[in-house]
Amino acid sequence: MISSxxxxxxxxxxxxxxxxxxxxxxxxxxxFANELPALPPRYAxxxxxxxxxxxxxxxxxxxxxxxxxxxxxxxxxxxxEAPTTRGFxxxxxxxxxxxxxxxxxxxxxxFPNTIGLTEAVSPLRIRGMTAMLARAKRQLREKTTA
Amino acid sequence: MTVEVDQSPSFTAFAHPRRLVSTDWLRAxxxxxxxxxxxxxxxxxxxxxxxVPGAVKIDWHTDLNHPVERDYIDGSQFAALVGSKGIGRDxxxxxxxxxxxxWAAYALWVFTLFGHKDVRLLDGGRxxxxxxxxxxxxxxxxxxxxEYPVVERDDSAIxxxxxxxxxxxxxxxxxxxxxxxxxxxxxxxxxxxEEGSLRAGHIPSAQNVPWAKAxxxxxxxxxxxxxxxxxxxxxxxxxxxxxxAYCRIGExxxxxxxxxxxxxxxxxxxxxxxxxxxxxSAVRVxxxxxxxxxxxxxx
Numbered sequence: 334m335i336s337s338x339x340x341x342x343x344x345x346x347x348x349x350x351x352x353x354x355x356x357x358x359x360x361x362x363x364x365f366a367n368e369l370p371a372l373p374p375r376y377a378x379x380x381x382x383x384x385x386x387x388x389x390x391x392x393x394x395x396x397x398x399x400x401x402x403x404x405x406x407x408x409x410x411x412x413x414e415a416p417t418t419r420g421f422x423x424x425x426x427x428x429x430x431x432x433x434x435x436x437x438x439x440x441x442x443x444f445p446n447t448i449g450l451t452e453a454v455s456p457l458r459i460r461g462m463t464a465m466l467a468r469a470k471r472q473l474r475e476k477t478t479a
Numbered sequence: 480m481t482v483e484v485d486q487s488p489s490f491t492a493f494a495h496p497r498r499l500v501s502t503d504w505l506r507a508x509x510x511x512x513x514x515x516x517x518x519x520x521x522x523x524x525x526x527x528x529x530x531v532p533g534a535v536k537i538d539w540h541t542d543l544n545h546p547v548e549r550d551y552i553d554g555s556q557f558a559a560l561v562g563s564k565g566i567g568r569d570x571x572x573x574x575x576x577x578x579x580x581x582w583a584a585y586a587l588w589v590f591t592l593f594g595h596k597d598v599r600l601l602d603g604g605r606x607x608x609x610x611x612x613x614x615x616x617x618x619x620x621x622x623x624x625x626e627y628p629v630v631e632r633d634d635s636a637i638x639x640x641x642x643x644x645x646x647x648x649x650x651x652x653x654x655x656x657x658x659x660x661x662x663x664x665x666x667x668x669x670x671x672x673e674e675g676s677l678r679a680g681h682i683p684s685a686q687n688v689p690w691a692k693a694x695x696x697x698x699x700x701x702x703x704x705x706x707x708x709x710x711x712x713x714x715x716x717x718x719x720x721x722x723x724a725y726c727r728i729g730e731x732x733x734x735x736x737x738x739x740x741x742x743x744x745x746x747x748x749x750x751x752x753x754x755x756x757x758x759x760s761a762v763r764v765x766x767x768x769x770x771x772x773x774x775x776x777x778x
Binding site for chain 2: 359360362363366413414415416417418420452453454455457458
């Protein structure tokens with residue numbers, strides 16, 4: 334079962350979505366969108382450090398950081414006119430931050446398809462979050478093998 | 480019973496001025512019996528962040544597309560959908576949305592497939608409403624459901640299938656995608672690579688007129704002389720032409736369909752919604768590369 338490797342934070346997010354009706358899942362996604370933290374000043378002033386996720390329908394930029402304790406921190410920014418994209422980013426920011434590098438790399442690539450949002454937002458749109466996760470993991474591999 | 484038409488002088492030159500309303504008109508008519516305002520966006524959550532008071536939401540992915548097949552919903556599904564939004568067969572429907580009404584025009588086109596008579600676009604869409612400080616509410620509207628008759632969808636007049644395009648060669652085709660997609664440099668719209676296809680390029684003989692050329696900086700449609708310059712002089716269309724427009728999945732070309740049909744007055748314009756995601760993956764259809772339209776294929 335792929336979910337055996339899913340960190341508790343992502344399991345919790347998945348359960349939170351899946352226990353809701355379809356329309357309430359959108360409300361929860363909007364709550365995530367509103368909770369997306371602003372970029373730390375050191376990235377806000379250095380947009381060149383951020384990577385554009387071109388698979389997303391709206392401009393979204395992400396940046397992965399590994400701290401001294403080898404814990405992962407994901408930063409993301411997307412415009413307020415793109416709440417769905419902000420919501421996707423916020424789920425990953427909240428779900429991945431504080432995990433170890435290995436834990437993040439082991440998150441199944443299809444996690445976004447498993448949280449009950451596919452029908453609520455459509456399969457085409459959910460691919461934006463899949464792309465964000467893939468890019469976060471790729472950045473992490475580049476950082477940790479360098 | 481329909482709600483009065485917007486008499487704005489800026490619309491009178493258009494072929495069907497009754498298909499547009501201004502933000503002023505909408506402000507003055509909010510709450511008018513017989514009017515339902517619909518928001519249709521690319522972003523499925525934008526409505527929830529704030530919408531025109533009383534507006535209902537219709538989403539192109541989750542409401543208008545068939546959940547399994549690549550097609551639109553049928554007559555009974557459409558009746559159930561719009562009836563639940565308080566829309567009757569005689570209701571005046573005004574649609575607005577994000578991104579220059581891109582998806583709003585697509586929703587209007589789908590309403591037209593079902594022969595809904597009075598459906599209009601808010602000129603300038605969500606961006607203009609917002610720029611003018613238009614009121615937003617976040618509470619989801621709870622309309623009283625009404626009966627909408629089950630009307631079978633009629634694809635014959637305004638929708639083209641792949642075989643229709645093959646039979647259409649020799650008549651004007653308008654490709655409304657970006658120049659990079661048209662020339663074959665890329666198979667997807669910038670920033671939309673999830674909707675790719677197996678081959679790049681365009682349908683031979685198609686003129687490239689990116690859809691957003693029809694829109695001014697404030698999001699409203701350009702005045703008639705400018706639209707004439709783009710489509711008649713630029714793309715060579717003339718009265719009586721039988722035109723098919725296409726893009727990647729048929730949404731941007733629904734916007735151009737609106738411009739050609741309701742603003743410029745071309746009759747029988749069809750939107751090929753299969754568009755490049757079908758054509759660019761179909762077996763044994765002709766494809767042209769480069770920035771020139773290329774010759775009409777012998778077919």
